[in-house]
Amino acid sequence: MKIHVGPVRAPELEEAVLDAGGELSTLREASALVWYGAGPERFGDFHHSGIEWVQIPSAGIEPWLAAGALGGDETLFTSAAGAYAETVAEHALALMLAGTRQLHTIARAGSWQRPEGIRTLLGATVGIIGAGGIGRSLIRLLEPFGVRVLAVNRSGRQVAGAQRTIRADDSEGIGELLGACDHVVIAAPATTSTDKLIAATELERMQPHAWLVNIARGSLVDTEALVAALAEGRIAGAALDVTDPEPLPDGHPLFGEPRALISPHSANPQHLLLPALARRVHTNVARYLAGEPLEGVVDLSAGY
Amino acid sequence: MKIHVGPVRAPELEEAVLDAGGELSTLREASALVWYGAGPERFGDFHHSGIEWVQIPSAGIEPWLAAGALGGDETLFTSAAGAYAETVAEHALALMLAGTRQLHTIARAGSWQRPEGIRTLLGATVGIIGAGGIGRSLIRLLEPFGVRVLAVNRSGRQVAGAQRTIRADDSEGIGELLGACDHVVIAAPATTSTDKLIAATELERMQPHAWLVNIARGSLVDTEALVAALAEGRIAGAALDVTDPEPLPDGHPLFGEPRALISPHSANPQHLLLPALARRVHTNVARYLAGEPLEGVVDLSAGY
Structure with a gap:
């Protein structure tokens, strides 16, 4: 499976993809997208019809809902809920x-x-x-x-x-x-x-x-x-x-x-977040390849 | 066994003595003393030859050593070490x-x-x-x-x-x-x-x-x-x-x-201390009556 990590590169996440058996690719060739480094308002510029699955880096999805980024097509979205x-x-x-x-x-x-x-x-x-x-x-x-x-x-x-x-x-x-x-x-x-x-x-x-x-x-x-x-x-x-x-x-x-x-939203600071997100990416890539259910699947009817 | 709690009265400690099978008494009649409510500098005025055992309310005994209150006779001293x-x-x-x-x-x-x-x-x-x-x-x-x-x-x-x-x-x-x-x-x-x-x-x-x-x-x-x-x-x-x-x-x-x-020596504040001290008094009175070794026996050679 070809996976793109972006729009911002994150070596820890790329490593997790490879470790789990995935293949890194350009955005155009990818069938899965590990979103990192930008807000959902830019998501529309990256999403394309070949993308089957998107891993969102946050546990909450409110900004994604607010940006109207979810649910427009058959794409599967997973959040990082529980990872942190x-x-x-x-x-x-x-x-x-x-x-x-x-x-x-x-x-x-x-x-x-x-x-x-x-x-x-x-x-x-x-x-x-x-x-x-x-x-x-x-x-x-x-x-x-x-x-x-x-x-x-x-x-x-x-x-x-x-x-x-x-x-x-x-x-x-x-x-x-x-x-x-x-x-x-x-x-x-x-x-x-x-x-x-x-x-x-x-x-x-x-x-x-x-x-x-x-x-x-x-x-x-x-x-x-x-x-x-x-x-x-x-x-x-x-x-x-x-x-x-x-x-x-x-x-x-x-x-x-x-x-x-x-405390200024510091329960899960960036430098503690990345290792945990990398573990979640690893798990989900491995599960995706094995055809198993992913962790943190977004349930639009529940709103999270 | 007749036990005196003082110089300051502490109903929680008196209750612990009674619950454990001890008998409350005046200082003069007592063979054991549960010290409470005053520093060791006043201890000399209360100690007498009939007292076999003294329960100290603190975990550390430095002030008792400094005041020269320990070791003058055969009296057994127990501290509250470990109780808190x-x-x-x-x-x-x-x-x-x-x-x-x-x-x-x-x-x-x-x-x-x-x-x-x-x-x-x-x-x-x-x-x-x-x-x-x-x-x-x-x-x-x-x-x-x-x-x-x-x-x-x-x-x-x-x-x-x-x-x-x-x-x-x-x-x-x-x-x-x-x-x-x-x-x-x-x-x-x-x-x-x-x-x-x-x-x-x-x-x-x-x-x-x-x-x-x-x-x-x-x-x-x-x-x-x-x-x-x-x-x-x-x-x-x-x-x-x-x-x-x-x-x-x-x-x-x-x-x-x-x-x-x-933090101003607040790990073990008074209102959390008393219930724990009462449990220690209960244990030690029960052990004393049963002829078992007491908890927190002061070892003067070790200094605690």
Whole structure:
């Protein structure tokens, strides 16, 4: 199978293609395209009728949907969903522990002051809203803490390692979860049905000592409602790797909020991304050649 | 057995004594003393010839040694060494992940800036100098990260979960360890032989991207040498829960150092301490009544 990597060259990805048994080619000759180094708005200039399969480098596909790049023909699209799960889950745990141990407060203190509100994650209750690949990785990292995990997913099918799994459309169940958790971690894809999933009502259900952690997409949280909840101390804090708007503009209230810790979409930085993407390309090229189902196949009806 | 809890009353500890089958009594009638709520300088006023056993509430005994409170007679002393291992290990992991993910930098940034030097703990090499109770707990928490653990202890006896265990007096082995690690965690007791264990020479052996984490005692690190190493960027950072001097005075260079994260001896805060101390008191009272060896027996020749 002839595969083109581009529009920007990435030796790590080309190596993965070759290692998996694929053949590198020009764009014109290629029947598969590993997209790298540009946004979807340029995709139309590269796509052609010979391309059967496109590997997208990101886990989320919203920009591709917004650009109208998907679904015009029979081309199979795969995203990198799940490929960055481990490193993103590590970032989620880092944010959870930082909140638990008030590291954001002590980092800013500049003097020897014991902060209020130090807690422990050992034996805590953790809610994972959108327990897919990242959620499963996070459950694995949390295992030695003896936490109780309450999971939410679309199907309601039991998530391994979770005490209880709640269907995404069970709003009563989710309300109970929010009230029971010490940490609420958002790891669901951004879709029309997850837009502002956490808004004023949901924040009100959370406990005053609870933390909200978002490592999914900014659109899942109603920023204005969160700013209000933090300012009034209705929850203990929010650790966000993604925001709405993103990037968060200078002077935004969240930057001045002592209960907030904002990491600039750095859960999966470029230099950690490429090796993980190369592993995904390797897997998918090998599967494609073997006629097996690919990982991360885009489901346009689900929107991810 | 008649046991006195004091000089300050602690209902949680009294309950632990009773639960374990002990009897609470006045100080005068007591044959055991669970010390709580005051420093060792007041101990002489409370100790009497009827006291066979004293439970010290702290894991470290330096202030007791300094106050000359230990070893004057046949009294058995037990410290809380190991009792706080889990919560301190959690704090150590929180500091390691904060450094790895540059959370100290983003907490201070106040704007959307992707920091340099973000790494992952997944697959990293972690050195644990003084792999006792806290070290064992930390190894357990690190297990899902697939890290390589290099341990140092006094005996050189293999630590479970460590790739390699080095004797504390094997300076060549420790030098190699320092050069191999992404994170060096200090968890050894403060003794004359661990004083300034990490000084200029040791810091020079560390890699430029490596982090030093101290959750033991400030005296184990040469502060001046560390300040110089951080200022020159010879290591990536230092996360310290303990310092020398402690408390670190306002205006100390470490508070202004962008590569440093100083938590004010908050790995084991009072409200997390009491439940753990109560568990230790319960165990030791039960063992004392059963004539079994106690946990945390102070070894004056070793100094901890």
